[in-house]
Structure formats: C-alpha cells, structure tokens
Amino acid sequence: MDCVNNRVAGVLVLSLVMGGCGSGSSSSGDSADGGGNTPVSLAPVVVSGSIGIEANSRVDGDSADRLVVGRLPLTQPQLLPASFILAGYVSYSEDTRDTVDPYDDFPLDPEDRFQVPLVPGERVYLRTFLVDTDQSEQVDGPLVTLKLQRMDGTAVESQITDPANGVFSASVALPVTEAAGGYLVVVSAGDFDPPPIRYVLSKTAGVQSAALNLDWPSHLFVPGRAIVTMSDTTSQRMFVSSLAVGQAVRELDHKHWLMAMPASRVSAQAATNDLDTLDWIDTLRQQPGVASAVPDYIVSAQGPLDEPLYPKQWHYDLINLPAAWQLDAEGGSDVTVAVLDTGLFRDSSGWHPDLASAVVNPLPVDPSSESPGADFVSAEFDNDSSPGRDDDPRDPGNAAGTNVFHGTHVAGTVAASATNLLGGTGVAFGSKVLPVRVLGEGGVGSSTDLIDAIRWVGDSSPPRADIINLSLGGLPEIEALQDAITDAVDNGVIVVAAAGNQTSSLLTYPAAAEGVFSVSAVDGGGNLASYSNFGSWIDLAAPGGDALRDANLDGLSDLVISASGSLGTTGFEPDYSGLQGTSMASPHVAGVFAIMKSLKPDLDTGDLLGWLEDGKLTLPVSGGRSDALGYGVIDAAKAALTAIESPSVTILSASPSIVSLSSETREFQDIDLQVLGDESNSLTIDPVIVSPDWLDVSLSLGPPFTLRVSLNKDELDPGTPVRTRLEINYTTDSDRVLEIPVVAELVTDESARDAGRHFVLLVYTEPNAYGELEAAAQTSMTAVNGTYEFSFRLDDGRSDASFSDVPPGDYYLVAGTDLDNDGIICQSGEACAEYPVTGVREVITIDENTDLTGIRMTTSYSRPTISVATPDVLPRPGFTGYKLKTLQSADTTAPKTIGAER
C-alpha cells in the first residue's frame, strides 16, 4: 500500500488498518487531527457526540471502502445472528470510475457469503441498489443472485434480480423439508458494465418479512403550495397578513391555511420548483405562530388522527373490533346485509365455506317467483351460464382467470364465519348475507341493473335486507339511481358505498348520492390509502389496505384478507386473498352497522347520520371532520356502545390494545383499562392473569385500573420474537373476557452492532456547483461497542487546521457510510444519520461560542417515511446523498487508495 505521501491520510490508513475492527481502543475516532505531534493548544471543540446503531445492524466485512485500503475479500462466511439487517457491496470486476476525483475505485468483490441461522419457513430478503457511476440516469445494472445453500455448499434455493425489468429484490426461504440450523446465504454479482452494486440483506427471526423502507421519501406535492397549521388565532392574523412569507390561498378550517409561495422565490427553471418549495416550507416553519408547515401532497391526509399510531393489528384493532365483539357476542345476528356485487363463490360442495352459514338465499330461489331476483346482470355484461337476469347469484368466475371473486371477498369482510380457523372472520360474523349480482364480466355493470337491484332489495315490505353494501362506483349523478336509494332509505335500509380509487375529489356515484354513507380507505396506520378518493362528500373511513405499505409493522403488506376463489387443477376452489381498494373499506362499515342494527333493531340512516356528526361512531379527527377521512375511521366499540340505548352493559377496553416489548425500546408497558358503557355497574377484575414465564403481569387495585406488563428477560431466548395473548377475566353486568396480544423480543446485540465505517460531516446548506451538498469538515471512525464517537474543532484561522476543523458558518450535521467508495454517503443501501432526527435535519450555526456537545444520533439503513406520526419529514426529490470532502488541488495526484480516508 503506497499511500503515505500525504501526511494526514497516511496516519489515517494506519489507524484504519490496525483499528478497523474497532478493537483494542477505548476511542473509536481516528479523526484527521493531523500527525502524531499535535499542536500544544487546540482550538475548542464546537460539536461532539455519539451515534448509536439501530438494532440488528451489521455490515459486509469487505465493502468497497475497506477493500480500497488493502483489506482482502473475506474467504470465510461472515457469521450473522437470527435477526439482522446488513448492508454490503459486490462487484464482478474492478475499475476506476474515471472521474476527476482520484478516489473513485470500485474494487473486485464478486461474491459475499454469510452463515445464517434459519428455521424452516424463515426467509432472507435481498434488495439491490444501482451504483450511479457517472452521475447519469442509470436505469440498468447487473443481475444479482441470492443463493441459499447447506453448509456443504449444496444448493437449496436461489433467486435472481432483474434490473432491466425493474426487479431489484429477491428472497430465499428455508423449505419445511430442511432442518433448522446454520445455512450459507450467498450474494453474487453478474457481469455488467458498470458492475458495482450496493445491497441490503435482511431477515427477521420468526416472522415472514422485515418491514423496511430503504429509500428516501419522494411523494408528489403541489409546487409553491403549503398547508400551514397555526398555533393560535392571534398569530394567525398577523401571519396571514405578512405577505412577504407567503400568500394565504384559503382557510381550510379554523387552524389550517393553504398558503402560496411568493413569486419572488420561484426560480426561472421549472425543475427547481420542488426544491424552492421545500426551502420555502422550511422558512415557514421558522415563523412565529406556525405550529407546522407541510407540502400540499397530491394525495394528502390533511386531518391527522389524534390517536397515537402505536402498532395495531391490521383490520380489527384499527377499528376497535374486539371491544365491539364483547358488546355483541353474536356478531350482528338477525341482521341481513345485501352485497350488490359480482355474486358469491359456489362449487359442488356449496357456497364458500367461510360464508355458507351466512347466505340467506339458498339455491334455487323460488322458481315460481314472478320477479326473479338475485342476479340483475344484463346479458350485455353477464358472464354466467345463462346470460341475462335470473335468480342465481353464483359468481361464475372466469375461465381465463381475471376474476378474483370480488363479491365473495366483500361478503367475507362483512360476514365470514368466526369459527372457521382457516379463513378470516367477518366484522359482523353472525349476520346474514344476501348476495345480489349487479357486476358481470371483469367487475363491470350497468346503472340500470344497479337501480333495479336496489329497488328489489329496498322496495319490498319489509325490505329484503337491512343494509346494502355497494363496493362499486364510477357512475355520474343519475336521478333514477338517487330515487331508488332515497326510497330504500325511506324504507329503513342503510346504504354504504365505496368512495372510489381514483385519488380524486370529484364526486362519484353511488357513493356521493344523498343518503349513502361514503367510505374512504385507510392503511394499517390509519393514513388515507394512496389510491383513495377524498373530498367534502366523504362520510367516514375504514381499512382498505395498501400493498405498498406496512404501516402497522407486522411484516406484511397492508392488504385486506378475505374469502376468495382461485383456479386449481380441476376448476375454481375456495381460497383467501389479499386485496386493496375502497371496495374493501366499505364492508367494514357495513359490518359495524350490522352489529349496531343487531343491538338497536330500529336503527336507521337518520340515527347514524346524527351520531356520525356528533363523533359517536369514529375515532376523532382534528377539527371534527376532514376531506380525507370524513368524520374519521369507524370505531366499532364506540359505535356499538352508541347503539345500545341507555346501555346497562359495561366493558373494559385496553389502551394500547396491542403491546410490543423489547429489551431495547420498552421493557414494560402500562395498559389503561378503560371502562366503556354504563359506569354505574360494579366492576370486578379477576386478579389471576395467566402469562408465560417471559412476561410479568401486575394489576393495579381499584379504579382507574392499570395493567403493567414487563419483560422477564431471563426467560427469553435472545433475538427470537415471542407472542402471547393475555386474557383478562372480569365481571360487570355479566362475565366477560378482554384479550390483549403481546409481542416481545430480547435484543442482545447492542455491542455487536456495526453499520460500517462512518463519515461524520458538517455539510454546507447550499449545494455546490454540481448540485451536491458537500462537506466542509469531516471525520471518520469505526464502531466501538456499537457506537461511533465524534468531535469537531473550530477552524479559527490557525495554519494547521485539519480535515475535521470547521470554519464558522451554517451547516447540517450528518453521518453515514460510503460502502461503494463513490465519495457519497447516505445513498439508498448505505447507513445514514442526520441531526437532530434523520429525515428532519436542522441547520446548526458554528461560531466561537458554539458548544453543541453530547449530541446523540442514531444511524440506520432504513429511511424515514412520511406519515401522520411524522408530519415534519419532507420529501427529498432527487436527493442522492452527501458529498465527502475532497482534497484540494495540491493533492489531486495522491494515490487513489487513500480515498477511504477522506
């Protein structure tokens, strides 16, 4: 290694090679403070602190930044724990990037091998990231193969990425036929120019997948617009009149304003408008009286839920269903919900097994009936064996496979059996389903068929169903449709419809019709789903799913799972599937209304509308209602209690309803047991609560009741998540049981965590000539005991100022890895930390009086997401990382291998 013609770098290389594994030194820093004989008087330290590492983080032992300083590629597989997230680098060949920057090598490292403990069914995930070698829009890259092998090298399974077709991920799972134990996981890069690839490999013990967001957020927003929340009305007036900051476009409600950016801030180039807008929003946030300012997202939830977004079990906990089921153990019995849709799945064994007991229209319907019903699909749209209207509501499916039994899925969400362990449970599992076909081939139908079907259900006396669910839409306003709905509502029928999936506020029918409850869709975190319609005509919201999100962090896409059918070898078979759409949200509301109707048999649309406006059916929304969620997400327990007039029942509800414990984040949790309903009833809680050895449970005596659950770490196996369900037996008006799911994990890897060599930078807040945010001062170090320690001294004009001395000025404090040695940190697939919080960097001003010591940051491979819980995170359109400090002109001939020490 010939790299000692530069004094600063030479010292660093030595330090890196000797201390590269972070051993033997109490200080992790090998900062570039110069050579061995430092000046007697040092400039003052202005910024210092430590960077912790996110749980289970590991780093590839032969990443590019290590290889270029002489580290040899590893020959033995790297040992990994049961749960990990590892970032790495592979390249089929070695080369220079041929940039003006001399430190641009990417070295040879065609394959990385890891030894991973696996049990059958566990899966290892790979995500690859292209290395942008020439700053151009690189759309392609090498194929990367992820192989799972036994320890003797024999193949178990493998998968290959396909960048040309946009597939940048792969995964391998251990088949059930294999034994639990150590296995080899191999990541190898194919031959391609340019060859280098960054990747992230991850596995979570015991669950199906790790929920990771590895990319910087880049949501679309309207340029030059912001939604500003004022802290009080006084400052609001002052602010709104100060036109220098922004112009008020309109008042959204009593606290929120839509603001426009002044023309003076708009650049000539349209391309920079997004960045101008984000800069301006940053300015807005600093104005007195401004509580928050966020972009006007093109799909935007403007009314954040007040509820804390603790992890919630998808579907049921989000809408507080378990508590509602305590109030109505029969799950909506004696109530009939008409599902006007594609019909229901039926094979030679009968209706779908999850719905068989609920269907009220057994075949054949009275053949002598004068007006056959149940199938209203006209011949033009029909795809069943007898085209045209008849009384057979079977969904024929479609031999070509385009049908997923939409109506069956919707009906399953309303009324699937609670005793079928294979499938899901319907919201109102005791209710009856009246299947009515109005949608034919491909899920398409006509308005006249819908109108006639609504009249068939709603006009008879008594009506054929108590509630109509319409998971369909797209119609314009039609007088005859409105009349049919009005007549049904007047006849006591409650009508619920999907708001639609066009990401639009334009009115769409039947959802927007008078008398119809229009339902928008939320994901597992209670955020408006990316596709959902919104607007003043939305009444309430319910879970509709979002395949692109895992907001409740259960490791699975937020899809709504329900009954379905699939094409097997001998024809269609009953099955279950995950779908997303406002089609899935609407039946959640129809099911809750069925529970209410069961508790209050004379329930009608007028009752529901009044209660909805009074906030008695939903989780509260800031300001009472919002265009995104209407009056809010349906709350089944609240709604059921509201339906019980002068309720004599009393139930306990747990807050939070799910507990997640870990030795790192939270070792105990206090759960408030809230009394809902008639508070005059006496309440006795059985103090005997059975729990597993790893969980200690104690109950406070006397109201308000609090349950403390704490982790008993001695009884937990490290790194293996465990689950249980606590049963709280209590007696009020009758004997009842409250169930609380608990998830826990013993994290023991604090000192083993390693996210790779970190560069800590103070970067200029304005981009350089290449549009990059470049470092003004820089230091680097490896992790010691899972922590990086750093400090910066003031560059106060002394002649011996070093790389880590910072001149007075304004900077961002950031840190991260450069695993591919391209001189940029914080790219996707590299670790990143920002001060004070990643995703919400703040400007810090350095002068002789600055004393920012004791800073704590956390570095991670994952990136922040924009959600109701994190409104301050702004999109980063085009953000690609931070540029490391380059040596000045005199040093440009230095050997390339010193690149890693910058």
Add this chain to the structure above:
Amino acid sequence: MIAVCRKVFAGLPVVSLLISQALLVGCASSEVQEDKPPEPLVRQVTQSAHCGLTGPGLAYVQNAERLQQLLDLPAQNMAVQQLRQVDLTREHLLFVTLGEKPTGGYSVSLASASVENGNNTLRLAMTLRVPSPETMVSQVITSPCVVLAVPASNWPEIRVSGVRERDLVVKL
C-alpha cells in the same frame, strides 16, 4: 459455465454474461433444438386482474426461479398451477402487464401472433379492455396481465403492440 442471454429493453445493448450454471438454463446457445413453431404459435396460459406487477411492461420467464419470483408478489391472485405446468424447456412465458389500475374492468389478452423480419421478430398484437368513462365498476385496485407461452426458440426480439402507444420490446 454456459453463456446466457439476458433481456434488455430497446435502446440498451444486448449483453451476455456468465452466471453459475446451477441456476439458469441456456436460452440462446446453438444446442437449443430448432423446433418449428407449433400451431398456434403463441398460446394464452392465463389472465389475471391481480398479477401483483405494479408497472406496465413485459417480463420474460425462462426458468423456474424467475417464475417463482413473479409468483411471490403481494396483491396477487393467479392460476399458479397452470403456470407451473408449462414446460419451460419447450415454452417460455411472457407476462404482459398493464400495471396498477384503480378499478375492475381492465384486461389484456392476445389478439394475434406473427413472425416478421425473416423469423427474427415475434410480433404479438394485444387486445386491451378499458372500462368506458362513467361505467359502474368494482372499486378494487387491480394489476391486470396476461401470461403467454411462446416457443422457446431463438427469437432475437419479441415486439408487443396494442398495450402502449409504442411497441413493448423484449430483446433476447
């Protein structure tokens, strides 16, 4: 080691690369049998409204690993068994996807297949079904696609028309 062709979209160079032989079967070496294209030239294996592929385009499948990858996607409901029954040494699979659509009512199917350009180009014409404006449709997010079985011959190029304004192209 055997030489393996990879697909790239139009405008990018065709690149051959070496990959461990345990993983892939050859697709374009001279050892491949010169079968005369059987009739029909191309057959439709299955259609689905829920393919789980969220971007519009083509995905070419020559081996079981790649197929498995396309069958592991969230929000998918496909006739998996029909796809697995295809003998990938005789026929390859071409997924023609419309990408994510906001509602039901969208589908794509094969209209015709022909050979052009002196046996160098396999041209596939597709029929696209889109719900008319203001039609009543199911409000479920779909990702429609059709899966075609094409002879595992040495096609330098497959062009698919009727899906987007310009042809979609697979170069092999």
